[in-house]
Amino acid sequence: MQGQVASVGPDELATLKQLALLGGLDGAVTVTCATLAERLDASNQTASRRLQRLEEAGTVERELLGDGQRVRVTEAGERALRGEYEQYRRVFERDSGVALHGTVTSGMGEGRHYISLPGYMEQFAERLGYEPFAGTLNVELDEGSVEARARMDALDPVRIDGWEDDDRTYGPAFCWPASVVLDGDEYAEAHVIAPERTHHDADQLEVIAPEKLRERLGLEDGEEVTVRVTEQ
Amino acid sequence: MQGQVASVGPDELATLKQLALLGGLDGAVTVTCATLAERLDASNQTASRRLQRLEEAGTVERELLGDGQRVRVTEAGERALRGEYEQYRRVFERDSGVALHGTVTSGMGEGRHYISLPGYMEQFAERLGYEPFAGTLNVELDEGSVEARARMDALDPVRIDGWEDDDRTYGPAFCWPASVVLDGDEYAEAHVIAPERTHHDADQLEVIAPEKLRERLGLEDGEEVTVRVTEQ
DNA sequence: ATTACTAATATACGAGTAC
DNA sequence: TGTACTCGTATATTAGTAA
Numbered sequence: 456m457q458g459q460v461a462s463v464g465p466d467e468l469a470t471l472k473q474l475a476l477l478g479g480l481d482g483a484v485t486v487t488c489a490t491l492a493e494r495l496d497a498s499n500q501t502a503s504r505r506l507q508r509l510e511e512a513g514t515v516e517r518e519l520l521g522d523g524q525r526v527r528v529t530e531a532g533e534r535a536l537r538g539e540y541e542q543y544r545r546v547f548e549r550d551s552g553v554a555l556h557g558t559v560t561s562g563m564g565e566g567r568h569y570i571s572l573p574g575y576m577e578q579f580a581e582r583l584g585y586e587p588f589a590g591t592l593n594v595e596l597d598e599g600s601v602e603a604r605a606r607m608d609a610l611d612p613v614r615i616d617g618w619e620d621d622d623r624t625y626g627p628a629f630c631w632p633a634s635v636v637l638d639g640d641e642y643a644e645a646h647v648i649a650p651e652r653t654h655h656d657a658d659q660l661e662v663i664a665p666e667k668l669r670e671r672l673g674l675e676d677g678e679e680v681t682v683r684v685t686e687q
Numbered sequence: 688m689q690g691q692v693a694s695v696g697p698d699e700l701a702t703l704k705q706l707a708l709l710g711g712l713d714g715a716v717t718v719t720c721a722t723l724a725e726r727l728d729a730s731n732q733t734a735s736r737r738l739q740r741l742e743e744a745g746t747v748e749r750e751l752l753g754d755g756q757r758v759r760v761t762e763a764g765e766r767a768l769r770g771e772y773e774q775y776r777r778v779f780e781r782d783s784g785v786a787l788h789g790t791v792t793s794g795m796g797e798g799r800h801y802i803s804l805p806g807y808m809e810q811f812a813e814r815l816g817y818e819p820f821a822g823t824l825n826v827e828l829d830e831g832s833v834e835a836r837a838r839m840d841a842l843d844p845v846r847i848d849g850w851e852d853d854d855r856t857y858g859p860a861f862c863w864p865a866s867v868v869l870d871g872d873e874y875a876e877a878h879v880i881a882p883e884r885t886h887h888d889a890d891q892l893e894v895i896a897p898e899k900l901r902e903r904l905g906l907e908d909g910e911e912v913t914v915r916v917t918e919q
Numbered sequence: 920a921t922t923a924c925t926a927a928t929a930t931a932c933g934a935g936t937a938c
Numbered sequence: 939t940g941t942a943c944t945c946g947t948a949t950a951t952t953a954g955t956a957a
Contacts (some may be wrong), residue, residue, distance in 0.1 A: 638719055
């Protein structure tokens with residue numbers, strides 16, 4: 456446990472961010488504990504300790520000057536910051552998305568049949584990037600989410616073309632990238648699918664994914680899930 | 688002090704971010720303390736406490752279900768998150784910039800004369816958005832920064848055109864948006880200025896700004912400053 | 920001025936537990 | 939199962955101080 460690198464917690468990350476804001480990412484920046492402390496709304500001692508910990512964790516390199524210190528954010532530090540940045544981007548970039556909430560229900564088994572037809576499956580592989588499990592997760596939307604569904608329709612979907620074989624024609628469909636959130640667990644690589652002509656119930660949602668979501672998320676009928684429909 | 692809203696520290700903000708990642712920004716999300724705790728790498732109790740604090744601070748609204756809870760990030764919470772996001776954007780969007788480090792020196796007084804000439808001043812007002820103080824802050828670059836200056840030249844500058852009067856011609860110049868960082872204090876609205884034909888010393892930097900930087904930042908000869916040249 | 924130590928205090932944490 | 943208490947302990951913080 457001795458030489459182990461300490462992990463960077465939120466407090467240290469906030470300190471690292473302040474250093475980055477002052478230019479510590481592209482070269483060393485000269486600071487004092489006092490100025491850092493002010494930016495962190497903490498005491499000089501705390502600022503001093505934070506810098507020591509960041510150094511221990513290998514996220515900054517320091518050179519004491521007696522008259523302040525020169526601090527440079529290392530590659531590891533930049534990685535930590537960028538990871539945080541990416542999370543915030545995820546938060547605010549899919550801001551235009553819609554969260555739909557409802558309960559899992561038994562589908563009528565129709566989905567399974569249509570989805571596995573080669574005319575659709577080939578397009579899924581090409582346009583969604585995966586071959587979906589042959590079945591849909593059915594979600595019955597809450598009252599509040601029914602109107603939210605209208606906002607989903609405003610988002611730009613992936614279009615699946617209609618096609619025909621010898622016997623009949625199969626209509627086009629829309630797919631919206633979505634993630635299924637269950638109790639803090641998030642399954643990201645999914646799509647809401649709906650026929651283009653939606654005589655489909657407006658309070659029903661069908662979700663496809665590379666895996667069987669019921670099993671993957673341990674879902675049973677009546678369980679509540681959130682489906683986050685994201686902008687493409 | 689009683690009814691005062693608690694401030695949101697880094698730990699609470701990290702919790703708020705996790706809730707936002709789960710969709711708490713656009714509608715309530717169902718979570719349990721246990722799932723949140725896992726995401727925060729902390730205990731259930733800590734997750735519970737964090738949620739209580741966020742609620743006290745007015746950054747989330749909650750509804751206990753007995754079987755978990757529905758949590759919605761309030762407007763105040765979204766503002767807190769967005770503020771953080773903006774800081775990270777500042778960090779990584781000016782990533783293409785260059786930090787130059789050096790010591791303040793006495794200029795030769797030439798800058799003052801040229802800058803205040805109407806032929807230049809009019810362009811400054813129009814293209815930089817301000818009328819600079821009639822004088823430049825001279826910075827003698829460190830060894831390491833001399834090569835960094837080459838990277839600055841690669842950035843896209845604001846061009847100030849040459850002009851002439853009855854007596855002589857005045858050459859064109861380049862201006863790079865920059866901020867001057869001194870001990871954690873940052874003065875943002877400044878520009879590095881250099882003649883287009885740079886027989887100018889490569890280890891000297893001249894900075895202009897709406898105010899007299901020496902006074903504004905309390906600078907004296909020999910003091911060390913960082914000049915952050917930012918992408919336009 | 921600095922940084923960073925020591926020591927006293929405040930706060931945070933998680934095990935156990937109630938509901 | 940949940941959430942959220944209490945409570946003993948660990949950690950963080952800051953004032954004072956040394957170098």
